[in-house]
Amino acid sequence: MKLELHKVKVTDLKWGDKTLFDGGTLYVNKAEIEEMLLEDERFAKVSVDFAKPGESVRILPVKDVVEPRCKLEGENEVFPGFIGDVDTVGCGKTLVLSGAAVVTCGRIVGFQEGIIDMSGPGADYTPFSKTNNVVLVFEPKEGLEKHEYEAACRMAGLKTAHYLACAVKGAAADEVETYELPCFAEAMKSHEGLPKVAYLYMLQSQGLLHDTYVYGVDAKKILPTLIHPNEVMDGAIVSGNCVSACDKNNTYSHLNNPVIKEMYARHGKDFNFVGCIITNENTTLADKKRSSSYAVKLARLLGVDGLIITEEGFGNPDTDLIMNCRKAEKAGIKTVLLTDEYAGRDGASQSLADACSEADAVVTAGNANEVVVLPKMEKVIGFPEYADIIAGGFDGSLREDGSIETEIQAITGATNELGFNRIAAYTG
Amino acid sequence: MAYRVVHYINQFFAGVGGEEKADYRPEARDGAVGPGLALNGALGGDAEIVGTVICGDSYFADNIEEAKKQILELIAKFEPDAVVAGPAFNAGRYGTACGAVCEAVANELNIPTVTGMYEENPGVDMFKKATYIVKTADSARGMKDAIPVMAKLVLKQLRGEPIGKPEEEGYIPKGVRINYFADKIGAVRAVDMFVKKLKGEPYTTEYPMPVFDRVPPNPPVANLAEATIALVTSGGIVPKGNPDHIEASSASKYGEYSLAGVESLSAETHETAHGGYDPTYANENPNRVLPVDVMRELEKEGVIKKFHETFYTTVGNGTSVANAKKFGAEIAQKLKDANVTAVIVTST
Structure with missing residues (x-):
């Protein structure tokens, strides 16, 4: 499977009569987007705004972030099961508006949405202070159930991302990246002497708005399965999560999964990257046992020597992470785990809800309980009063002067467990 | 003006005597005494030992609460900006006293503290969360190595400078997780570690997992x-x-x-x-x-x-x-x- 990502760099956003791209600037027709989204009868109101790097702007409560992409060539369309049909993606050419993002913002669960600051100390913690954000703020029709509202917001983010990318078709790419991995028969014969490795990609699937979709299928209903990393780049995995903002994998980070990117970069040099296994994080013990055994069995069938395992979320999924690790190591497969920590505000508590001695190679995305003060921003997009009830915030988080005292847990993408950021932790 | 430091030592390092003088009651002296002279030198003029408080190890161990109170009063009279205790090396009662004094000073006077001990000193487990404990040799032969590390750590705290990782600064980890921004993103660090693990090369996990004893339950009582x-x-x-x-x-x-x-x-x-x-x-x-x-x-x-x-x-x-x-x-x-x-x- 071969996929070319045609990356067009967006360096600025401006309102325009027509949505188009010119000289690095993405012109956005606000009315057209609002009209398009209001076709969904579940919304009472939709407003579109911009948040650019360096501005004194705060966005909250943030639900998801999506990178604008669309297919240029090849089968189907991005976000299969939502925008595209359910057929296979991951081949051909895909247009990427790099440097731009669609941020969806709405009062869904409230305490499980996040904060994005475009400047100040909070900006250091979120990847989305560096993107030019088209922010969608939703208000639902009265009486709309939360899960319906979530589905509507999810769809609106994907639609807008696809709409923006489509408007840029024809623009010259600043950069073309090519990603290709062969079929297994060929992969197994290639790169003799290098260890065979795979990526075990854990997807949040605790349910009740803690959901991830694969080709439109709710991930808690899947058995672990194989996925080509290129499919992920075309939006085969979509976030439907309302969990703590810091370590849920928003759709943007699935599309740009840095583990996949880095494994591609080292493929053929340090190891033979044969593919990805996706698995879920269901809540029952039977599901956890079944999925961890099944995922490790797939790794054994592939005959890999090593697995990188990434977690999504924390607490309950820590047990899935540890089961995956222990079963893989017992099968002779070397593992490295990517997780984050909940070591308490003082950092003195045990970081994960589970542990095993086999987990001797762990990379941490930091302690999500660290408290920071986010100073007042000149402009707030969304609903600032939600600072008090966002996970990681606490009563009084939003101070009278407009600043927010909160755990970094409340910051979108702060401790992303795909290893998106530089943040880490040590024992001091 | 130089920061004011008070140094806590036991009867032995004060030159009062050995075990036979271990019941020596808390006493304050002006300026540096014994190992304090080297410490004062290592502080390099930015900080100065203004007083030394001495206590016998047995007296402390037998009268912990009372001794702590007396020592704290003697320390407070010097109006210090920081307190250094020991180093105690592998002396158990001395280590416990150093740790307890540092903990009390931190709690009551709210000023920086540093002590030094050998890793296996029982005072380490008891007080590593309460104070910076510099890792030392098991005997006073390690004095010249310990003093500059302790001096640096107290100066950094006095100046409000960030304290680095334990292995960089020479202290025994307090067991507290601290965030920092690494040079590389997590995914790159993970793949780096992965390659090392695959090749069998040494690597350091970023989160050492706590490992718990798993005790298999005994069979049920038959009768x-x-x-x-x-x-x-x-x-x-x-x-x-x-x-x-x-x-x-x-x-x-x-x-x-x-x-x-x-x-x-x-x-x-x-x-x-x-x-x-x-x-x-x-x-x-x-x-x-x-x-x-x-x-x-x-x-x-x-x-x-x-x-x-x-x-x-x-x-x-x-x-x-x-x-x-x-x-x-x-x-x-x-x-x-x-x-x-x-x-x-x-x-x-």
């Missing part, structure tokens, strides 16, 4: 009617008045008490020493935590042969794993020596 059963609790039930002063949290000891002739516990005879839960119901009827009444009934009914008439108790509230392990091993041995068949362990 209860022939069994002697004991009670052990971490719920803190003690004879009224807590005669051995088991701490309400972070227990450093356990109690061993007779139940000979006791049919049932009562609010008049027993209470809980535990500080981690609402004690109302345990104090009202201590059998709720240590079910002596039920055990006696089972004994009378012949369900069990005998109720063991000694119970063991401690407080599991923040008590260190090291202490809990030690208590557990000792209690288990005593129960085995007394031919106890099985034990019921109750929590809070």
